[in-house]
Amino acid sequence: MKLQHAQKGFSVYSLSFYLLLLGFVVFTGLKLFPAYMNSFAIESSVRSLESDRGQTYTGASSVKGALFKRVKFNNVTLLTSDDVSVVRRDNEYMVEVDYEVRIPYFKNIDLVISFSHSAEVPAS
Secondary structure (H helix, E strand, O other): OOOOOOOOOOOHHHHHHHHHHHHHHHHHHHHHHHHHHHHHHHHHHHHHHHHOOOOOEOOHHHHHHHHHHHHHHOOOOOOOHHHEEEEEEOOEEEEEEEEEEEEEEEOOEEEEEEEEEEEEEEEO
16 A cells, blocks of 8 residues: 655746735835835935924025935925925924825726825024
């Protein structure tokens, strides 16, 4: 009597499934990477406004202007004036940046990511 042993290793179907899954993850990562890099650049610009305590701003427009200079320096073009709100509270300006990025994924499927960054900036 001869016993059958189970096959060990990948079959062609399981190998193609794992390659397809890996391709999906890599494709999605490559699509999302630029949006997150822009978000990190915008966040560092907002944080630099907050950490620059030697600078005082005279109005909301000067805070927005300083933020847009820093964002432009980081080569980010997707931020608009509508995405930035500056509100004065006592001796500080509350800067909030809320925006979303829509990334075409496949045919009529889009990936939508929302970002939000905030900082407290000293006022004069």
